[in-house]
Structures are given as structure tokens and as C-alpha cells.
Amino acid sequence: LGKDVAEELLSAREALDLKDADYEATVSTKLRLARIVFDRHGDETLTAPDFKAWLEQNADWLKPYALFCHLKQLFGTAEHWQWGLLANPTEETLARLTGDGAPHHRQLLFTYWLQYHLHCQLTAAAKHATAKKVVLKGDIPIGVDKRSVDTWMEPHLFRMDKSTGAPPDYFDPNGQNWGFPTYDWDAMAKDDYGWWRRRLSHMAQYFSAYRIDHVLGFFRIWEIPGDCTTGRLGYFRPSVPLSKAELESRGLWDIQRLTEPYVRWHLLNELFGKQAPEVAARFFEEPTPGCFRFRAQYASEAQISKITVRPDSPRWLLDETERVRTGLMRLRQNVVLVPDPESPGAYHPRFALMSTSSFKELPPQWRDALAWLHDDYLFQRQDELWRESALRKLPALMGATRMLVCGEDLGFVPECVEPVMQELGLIGLRIQRMSTEKGAEFNNPANYPFLTVASPSCHDVSPMRLWYEEDPQR
Numbered sequence: 001l002g003k004d005v006a007e008e009l010l011s012a013r014e015a016l017d018l019k020d021a022d023y024e025a026t027v028s029t030k031l032r033l034a035r036i037v038f039d040r041h042g043d044e045t046l047t048a049p050d051f052k053a054w055l056e057q058n059a060d061w062l063k064p065y066a067l068f069c070h071l072k073q074l075f076g077t078a079e080h081w082q083w084g085l086l087a088n089p090t091e092e093t094l095a096r097l098t099g100d101g102a103p104h105h106r107q108l109l110f111t112y113w114l115q116y117h118l119h120c121q122l123t124a125a126a127k128h129a130t131a132k133k134v135v136l137k138g139d140i141p142i143g144v145d146k147r148s149v150d151t152w153m154e155p156h157l158f159r160m161d162k163s164t165g166a167p168p169d170y171f172d173p174n175g176q177n178w179g180f181p182t183y184d185w186d187a188m189a190k191d192d193y194g195w196w197r198r199r200l201s202h203m204a205q206y207f208s209a210y211r212i213d214h215v216l217g218f219f220r221i222w223e224i225p226g227d228c229t230t231g232r233l234g235y236f237r238p239s240v241p242l243s244k245a246e247l248e249s250r251g252l253w254d255i256q257r258l259t260e261p262y263v264r265w266h267l268l269n270e271l272f273g274k275q276a277p278e279v280a281a282r283f284f285e286e287p288t289p290g291c292f293r294f295r296a297q298y299a300s301e302a303q304i305s306k307i308t309v310r311p312d313s314p315r316w317l318l319d320e321t322e323r324v325r326t327g328l329m330r331l332r333q334n335v336v337l338v339p340d341p342e343s344p345g346a347y348h349p350r351f352a353l354m355s356t357s358s359f360k361e362l363p364p365q366w367r368d369a370l371a372w373l374h375d376d377y378l379f380q381r382q383d384e385l386w387r388e389s390a391l392r393k394l395p396a397l398m399g400a401t402r403m404l405v406c407g408e409d410l411g412f413v414p415e416c417v418e419p420v421m422q423e424l425g426l427i428g429l430r431i432q433r434m435s436t437e438k439g440a441e442f443n444n445p446a447n448y449p450f451l452t453v454a455s456p457s458c459h460d461v462s463p464m465r466l467w468y469e470e471d472p473q474r
Helices: 003-015 023-046 049-075 091-097 105-131 149-153 185-189 194-203 244-249 255-259 265-283 301-305 315-332 364-379 383-398 417-424 464-470
Strands: 137-140 162-166 209-212 221-225 235-237 284-288 291-294 337-339 346-349 404-407 428-431 452-455
Touching: 003 023, 023 105, 049 091, 049 105, 049 149, 137 194, 185 194, 185 383, 194 383, 244 255, 244 346, 255 337, 255 346, 265 284, 265 291, 265 315, 301 315, 346 364, 383 417, 404 428
Parallel strands: 137 209, 209 404, 428 452
Antiparallel strands: 162 221, 221 235, 284 291, 337 346
């Protein structure tokens, strides 16, 4: 490495040995030191026959990835839709920009070199583990970042105007909005899910097993409109929505009342008190006396979340703005039905709609009808569709490699999931602190199904030691 690099490496280890990991500083330091090593010794690797063979075998993904890394740095953002003509590059453009004569070719070589050494290190670790009879298990998440080389190179496979997430639950009453695009499964099916099979084949070089993070996404995904910041106004896709005719047959004729945010004077007073008149005048229109509608510039969760004041404002103003923003968000979510953005006349029940004041202030017969439709939508009518959805996708993935497949099946789990996983021989996951047993605070591992990975914790909860330190009573 050279004495100077070795000393800097030791110094960085000490500086970054913190109670809380500083990921950005760590990655930045590693990349800076790696570049120094590459500039001094990289040519030894670049001219080696093993490297040349590896580069040729991996060029299909490696060259676009290296160019993506360079362009991200050049434009100062990974939001490739802001890259002008390079937002949708042609094959000719990619070939020219990754060619030997490109002015940034040395930067691309650095990425090739870095990825090759990471491959060699992980391969060596995997072989060592195998020799010691240790099985390495990889992880494949359900989503990819919108700002990724995958969505840049193959945008037709992704629904970029939507986000992936999870419905509200005990852990998060707002639900989760992960910000990942949802998949266009019909487009993926045209080549028998080749994008997935390529990813898994690459992982099989290092791992003997892998976990599908959120395997429920292969049955159905919680899809969230792009102008939402929480998961409350999402819906399942695929799903059998409610039709206008079905609603009308149950006496639910005022679709506008059910789909628009329900905002009335008494609700404004409850949320904002003395500020209610000011909030009403600034953020709402009043088409009929006492009935309010969001102004266009505040009509979405994303627009509401941008209501801010300068960070150096007085504490009282910061607190007041936060209260207003929170109240407006509650009112925006105060709906009973969510229109399907792609199917006019189709609607999804808002998750836990019975908890909204919009629902509570409906006539009793409307409440009874909507409560029944809500439960039928979530627990009955989708099962066969979701079963068929999973059985179209999962066998293709499971057959792509010889790795043992495990599915993270936690959260809001439909009844069709366990039978399908048993049918396919897909191993599930149980976390003792995330009880799946009715009325129990903790799972009893003795009651787990045979095809189960039993773990004391996962990425959704704290590790064992930290849990003990945070909550010794429990």
C-alpha cells in the first residue's frame, strides 16, 4: 500500500470507530483510499489475464454501472431523469461513452478494478466459509432505488410514477413508503423474468442460500401514488377493486363524498384551535359553506410535506409549522375510498377506513356497507388472484439457481401465503419479538412450522444486545 496509505488507513479506522456508524464518511474514505491504490498499482490488475476474462464475462452489467457512477458524479445527482439527453441513452451512446477513447475512461477502469477486487474478496470469503462447513446466505430486496442503474437502463420494467411500501400496522400507523418503484410484471414476464434470473445467477457465485426480503411483494405489493410521502393512501396491486356499480348496489352513491378529503369546520377547530380561520383561508377553498377543499398547491401529501419555514426561525414558529403540517396531513388522509389512478370507476378502500372521521360521520347503513367491503377487499376477494400472481413469478426465480430460497413473510400476511410457500417448498421467517401467535407477546419457537428460519431479530428490530439495553423489563 505504501507507508503513507497504511498510516492514513489506520488513522481513518480510529476516527471512524464511533458508537454510531457514519456510513457516508466510511464509504467516502474507502473510495478515496482505493483510488490512491488504483492510481499506483491498478495497471498490474488491468493487464492480468484473469481480470480481462472477468471483465468480458461481466461487461453487460459492469460497463453501464461504471458509466452510471461517473455520470452521477458529473451531474451531481443520481436522478438520471435530470440528465438531459443521457436520461434515455441509446446503445450507440453507451458504446461510445464506455469506449477506450472516452475522456473519462480512466474513471470507468477504476470502477471495473474496484468491482473485480470486491468479487475476488467475496469469492475467497465464500470458499473459506464452505471449507469450514459454514453456509453463506445472501439477501435480495423486493425493490430497487429509483435512482439506480437498473431503472436507468431498463425503465420499461418499472413503474416510476409509483412507490412501493407497506400498509399501516402496529409498528407504523402511517404505513411505510420505501420510495422504490413498483414493477411492471407483465413486461418482466416477456423474457421469463430475465432481470431477476440474472441477479440471482450472479448471487449464486457467492451464496448457498438467499432471503427474499418482503416475499409478499410477489403475491401483491402495496403500491403508493407518486405524490404521497406516507403509506396510508396506498392500495394493493394486483387486486380486485371495488366498482362504481358495486358501490351503488349497496346504496353508496355519493362517490365524491367518499373519495375527497373530508374537511369541515368542526374538524379544523379540533385540529388547529384558534388558528383554524387562518389555516382555512390559506390552505383551503370553501365551495359550499362549512365544506372545504384543499387548494391545488396543497392537494397532495408531497405538497403538504414541503410546507416549511427557515430552519433558523424561532422555536415557536418551527413547532407551529409542524403542528399545521401534521394536521393538514391528517385531513388529506381523511378519505374512505382511494380511486384507482389507472382504472376509471374503480376504487380501493382506504386501509383502516373505519378509524377516519370521514367514515364516522356517514349514515349508519353506509358505514355498515363500507366496513363489510373493506374487510372483504383485504381478507376475501383477493386470495385467488394473489395466489396465481405468486405462482407465476416465484417458480421462475426458484429455478434460476440451486440456492436455497427463504422468504421474509412478516407483516400483513394474507391467508394464501402460507399454502403457496408450502407448495413451493419456500422457507419462511419467524422473529420471536414479532409475534404471529394470537394474543401472545412473543412467539414460541416450538410452534413454528418445520420450513422456518427462526431468528431472535432482523433488520426491522434492534439486535438482541441493544434490545436488552433499551428494554430490560420486556
